Amino acid sequence: MFYGLAGKLVPWFAAAAAVLFAVGLYIGFFVAPTDAVQSEAYRIIFIHVPTSILSMFIYLVMAGYAALGLIFNTRLSSMMATALAPTGALFTFIALWTGALWGKPMWGAWWVWDARLTSELILLFLYLGFISLHASIEDPRRADRAAALLAIVGSVNVPIIYFSVKWWNTLHQGATIKFTGTSMQIAMQQALFTMLLACWAYAIAMTLLRVRSIILERERNTQWVQDLPEVRS
């Protein structure tokens, strides 16, 4: 049922991700003009912005699935939440890494306690908390439910953390540059949007692929798993 469906969807999303990445990077590097202020360094936003948006979005989707799994006791949504976590954590790490590398030419320092970057770092801790809690409990059912509760508490706290970090940041140092959407040149926006779709398609493909292995693991002693073609061969 879902296992088979996921199997069919993965190649489609993977292909879509590959195509979108190619198009996005092409527009980003060849069509978009050189920025007046930062010349070429600004091209990092084409990977930094989509990954940071995605890292936040995936956390919320993960908390949503976790809540579903907890309330309706459906194992599949808990498995989806567990499958989403690593991809979300990796996106957060990429966002942090590219943010730091973008900060160096712009602000002269590898790590700047900018409100967004700091909140991104805290988001990474939330992900790691979720993953390590889930990993340290043997019984899968309790692991799912405990991690789900943590994800829900985490998602309630994310706005509070974002607000308090922004509050804290404007206290010490003015808000760093704001990329206002409208002032960006059309080609830049297109590239950004395509890259966002690309990352999104990639995230889905990865999650579905991972959830398939989790399903196999969890349902290993069921009959339908035993007579799956790939198991029998």
Next chain:
Amino acid sequence: MSLLVLVVQRDLLLAVRRRADVLTTLIFFIMVVSLFPLGVGPEPVMLRNMAPGVVWVAALLASMLSLGRMFSADYQDGTLEQMLLVPQSLSMLVLGKILAHWMVSGLPLVLLAPVLGLQFDMTGQGLGVLVLGLLLGTPILSMIGAIGAALTLGLRGGGVLVSLLVLPLCIPVLIFGTGAVEAVISGISYSANLLLLAALLVLALVFTPWVTAQALRISME
């Protein structure tokens, strides 16, 4: 309400019997705070700037230390299972345990903070706001910590895990607590920070007992 008082009395009694646990948290707090001047150098101007941050981070770490014991004793000897079957609301019982834990770990920190503040030669007003901030903040740390303690019940390596789960959630408390003291030192009004801290306290007071009760049910299944 009697359940709440009952649980608090019971836990305080238990804590008094095992006074060592209480003292370790306090000594840890004092030690961490006193380490900083040794590490950073004695000149007062710098210390005064760092004081709120140091005291708050030490308070955060000290409360993490004592979280592990909030449920583990009852978990091991089985009383926690009985507690789950209690007819009254589990959240009230959990609130009692959190309150008791705060009295044992949070309150002493609040009382000790002025003494340690003098080490960083903080002015009277700065100390006052620091203590007020801690008074509002440490209960929140215990409450959020209770969720972490309940989730990691009976897990090996639970101590470190609780800190990993709980510290990110306590960051707003740290920011508003230190912000309040910095505000008063630089002369601007600190009421905003304290009000936000109080708001977090009320929010935590409403939600955490119930969430911790759910976490306990999940861990005890």
Next chain:
Amino acid sequence: MSWSEFFAMKGYALYVWGSYGVALSIFVIEIALVRHKRKITLRQLRLMRDAGEEE
């Protein structure tokens, strides 16, 4: 614009390619890890099934 200019990124090569390089390698590593996990799970299933049949 010649290829060498392109890669130079007007002096920001380190930062631009540093970011994209790490992002790309993380994607590649993640793909490899997930496929590896799948292979391992399938092998475990087969072992379990074979063990099951011998009883």
